[in-house]
Amino acid sequence: MPADSSVTAVADAFQKLTTSDQIPKVTKYGLWASWxxxxxxxxxxxxxSFLVIDSERRAEEIRLQQSTDLVVQSLESRILGTAELLQKTSMRLMQVQNGRFPMASAELSATTLMEERSEVTSIALVTKENEVIRSWTSSVSPTIERRQVGALLTEKELTAAVARVxxxxxxxxxxxxxxxxxxxxxxxxxxxxxxxxxxxxxRVDLSRLLTSAVRFSSNDRYRFVFLENGDYVLEGDREQSTDAESAVRYEAPLTLLGRRSDVKTTILGTSFDHALSATNKVPVFLVAGLSVMLALTLAWLFYYQRQQHRSHRLLAAEYSLRRAMSESAVVGLRVTDREGRIIYVNETFQKILGCEASDLLGQRPPYTYWLEDIHERLDEILKAGNPTPEPVTFLARRKSGEVFHAEVRLSPLEDENGRSLGYIGALYDVTAQALAREEVLAANDRFTRVVQSLNSSLAVLSDSDELYFANRGYERLFGRSSEGAVRLLESLRTLPEAEHREGLYDEATERWFDVRVRPLVWTKGENARLMIATDITARRELEIAREQQLRRAEATQRLVTMGEMASSLAHELNQPLAAISNYAGGAYTMLENGTLSSERCRTAFERIENQAVRAGKIIQRIRGFAKKTDAKLEPVLVSKVIQETMELANIQARKLNARLEIDLEENLPTLRGDEVMLEQLLLNLLKNAMEAVFESDNHTIRVRVARLEAHQNMVRFEVIDHxxxxxxxxxxxxxxxxYSTKSEGMGMGLNICRSIAELHGGRLGITDTPGGGATFSFTVPVWTGEA
Known part of the structure; x- marks a missing residue:
């Protein structure tokens, strides 16, 4: 019976939450009287306390006023004295008639004055034209900005004051x-x-003067600042003043040199709250004594109330619980008895369900707002006896019919003796979280579908080469092991940087891959590597075939160029051969006539040998140019490319009556390229230029080589014709x-030239020559030490 009575009392207390407390009237009156x-x-x-503080504040205002006036008088007298001392010293500091200073006397006088008057940081002698003709700086307190000799004064206020003087x-x-x-x-x-x-x-340091005046008057507990027209001169003083709105302040006018000006200059003295009662300790003791009396009274009252509430402890605890529950606005709370009957709901619970408390009180499970019966699930959780029971998520329905996702957490409600009085439940609206979770799951499903449908092989590996994840593309080529990814990563690590764009060949699968690696953080914070291997076998095979076709086209073009220059080359070879024949015939004739001496014989053989060497070099140059070789990017000298090309180009130039000029920039760097291909490219452009100027008045062709101004790692070749x-x-x-502009052309020359330029990492372009003609240019990268 006592337990049932206690439960009934608790239920009645929850239901009477909005009613007045059931405390006896005598106790209530006693409490009111005590309070x-x-x-x-x-x-x-x-x-x-207020009277004492006000009296102390008035006394503090008087003390502050006296101290501020004393500081102002000290500043005014100090400035006046400094002005008189400067006038006395001016005779030794001014410039004499011949334009020179009495150096030793002036320097000593200025130094002595600034040592005596430490607030003077610098002295300058100024003419009517505002020009500084002599300047001294204090060694005691050097200024930041020194007026330089020969400089003009530019400050508006200063120049006006100089003019008035x-x-x-x-x-x-x-x-x-x-x-x-x-x-x-x-x-x-x-x-x-x-x-x-x-x-x-x-230049006078007023801050130093003010500090000295405050120290001299023993007013260190006050703070003094300068004001002009009611505004703070220093921004830092403004910020400090806002931190003490209740401080005592007094503002005294500051009249320097005994004359007033348009600018109102004042000294603001401030006494903060902590300075009150600093001299008179009686108010402190008075307030402290009264505070002790109040504390004793409060302790006695607390003891009396404790005795009064001892008999009402259970009711007060229940009332505090009801207040805490009713004032909670974060979660919906409901209290049920041991049979599950709802005996209390707070406002948040009512707002979540959109109904009044009267619609819910007295209900038993299953409740009207349940869309599914979760009574058995709740019983299992309560019987488990877990101190932190698991939440139960279910679908709930508001009074308006709206369905939402809800979550409830139950805890037993016990009295001070551990007896069960019922259960308290916390209701949450988790619709947003549920929808977000569904969206995350949907997004994860979409992402998984996208990743699994990629043609590229995607794998995630740990630092210890453990396979965290692999898509179907990876598993199709390498299986479920990490060996394939490790093999590709190792090959990528050893592959030269310049060959990365060509791809990576995997011998195990006999395929080409474009491999990309990125670091990432895996689900539990582990460091991992994401590898994406794209199968580029088909593309790479096409590139290889294209490169082979390009080499054949380049070789064919070189042969075509040699064929087009055949008559010129034959003429060039005919000259040494004819000379050899003439020298041999002449020697034979002299031999028959008996006039061939040893000296003449030696001369004839030397000339025959020279002409034979000349013919051999022409043939060797033609063979080296026409020979088919694979492209090999290596260090190439600009001078060698120009020399070898011009040896062949000059032969054609003599035939077509063209004049070649070379303009090389000094200190050109070594190029990165294939020497034969660069010679072929330059020779093609020169041959086209010579054919273009054949019928023109100006037969000059200029070859200019220089570094690009915008890109110092590139060298530009220009072939300029008119x-x-x-x-x-x-x-x-x-x-x-x-495509060709010549009727007999095949249209492959410039196309191959562009391919050669792009193979080297450069570009081939054309612009108009000023005055008429065309300028072909191509760029070649500088050798950086990497092939």
Whole structure:
């Protein structure tokens, strides 16, 4: 019976959540009386504290006013004294009539003055034209910006003050200012000199003066700052002032040199709250005593209330629980008795379901908002006795009929003796999380489908070469083992950088792959590597076939070039052969006549040998040019390419009456290329240029070689002619295969030339020559040490 009565009392307490507390009226009045006495005592303490603080604040204002006025008087008298001392020293600092300074005397006088007046950081002697003709800097407190001799004063306020000094012959001082990257306040003091053409300009560190004045007056507990027209001179002072809005402040006018100006300069003194009661300890003791009395009263009241509440402990605990549950706005809470009857729901629970508490109270399982019966699942979780029971997710329905995803967590409700009173459940609307989880699963499914349908082989490996993941493309070629991926990665690591674009050949599968590797972090934070191997066997076979076809076309083109130059080459060979015949015939004739001496015989043989060597070099050059070789990119000298090409080009030039000029930039670097191919490319362009200028008035062809200004790692070859030029329509198709501007041409020469340029990593282009003609240019990369 006692247990049932306790449960009934708890249920009644939850149902009467919005009613007044059932505490006896006598106890309630006693509590009110105790708190009323405490409030009156606290009010008296607060009033007394405010009176004491106000009195202390007024006294502090008077002390601050006196201290600020004393600091202002000290600053004004110090500035006035500095001005008088400058005027006395001006005789030794000014420039004499012959344009020279009394160097030793001036330097000693300026140094002595700045040592005596440490606030003077620099002195400058200035003319009427605002030119600095002499400058001194303090060694005690050097300034950041020194006025240089020969410089002009540009500050508007300073130049105006200098002009007034020349007119009135009295001392002037500029408004306050700061220098860049400093937190110091300066002013320029201008005093006349015995010379009507010169004045002294002294930069005065007012911040140092202010610090000295404060230290001298023993007012270190106050803070003084400069104001001009009510605004802070230093930005740092403004930021510090906003941190103490309740501080005591007093502003005193600062009149420098005894004259007022358009700019209102003041000194703002501030006394912070921590300075109050610093001199008079009586208020501190008074407030402390009253605080102790209040603490004792509070302790007594707390003891009395503890005794009063001892008999109502259970009711107070239940009331606190009801308040905590009712004020919760994060999760929906419901309380049921041991039979599952709902005896309480909070506002959040009502908002989640969209109904009133009266619609839910008294319901038993299955509840009306369940779309599926989860009673058995909840019983299993409660019987398991897990201190942190698993949440149950289910579909719920609001009063409006809307269906949503819900999650409930149950916990037993027990009294202080461990007896079960019922259960408390927390309801969450997890629709957003459920939909997000479904979207993630759908996205994962789509991603898996995409990855599995890729033609490329995709694999994820750990640092220890463990296979984390592989798609079907990988498994089709390499199986479910990591051996294939490890083999490709090892081959990629040993493959030279320049051959990466050609792909990687796997001997095990006899296929070509384009392999890409990227580091990534796997699902549990492990470091992993993503490998994507794309099968490029078909493309690579086409490239190999194309390269072979290009080599055959290049060899054919070289033979065609030799055929086109055959008559010129025959003429070139005929000259040494005819000379050999003439020398041999002449020697034979002299031998028959008996006039062939040993000296003449030696001369004839030497000339025959020279002509034979000349003919052999021509034939060797033709064979080297026409010989079919595979492309091999290696270091090539520009001078050698030009020399070998010009040996053949000059033969054709003599036939076509063309004049070749060479313009080589100095200190050209070594090229990266195939020497024979570069000679073929340059010779083709020269041959075309010679044919173009054959019928022109200007037969000069210029070959210019220089580095590109924008790309220093490229060298540009230019073949410049002054022929008829090439139209824009022909330029668009000029490099196409089988297109030619000549009736007898095959249309393959420039196409092969472009292929050779692109094989070297360069480009072949055409522009118009100023004054008429065409300029063909191609680029070749510089040798960097890598093939």
């Amino acid at each position: 009323a006495a405490l409030v009156l005592l606290a009010a008296c303490l607060i009033v007394v 020349f007119i009135t012959d009295t001392s002037e001082i500029t408004p306050l200012y700061t220098l860049k990257d400093t937190q110091l306040v300066y002013a320029d003091l201008i005093v006349p000199t015995p010379s009507s053409q010169q004045v002294l300009v002294a 022929g008829p030029g090439i139209s824009d329509e022909e330029k668009a198709r000029l490099f196409d295969a089988f």
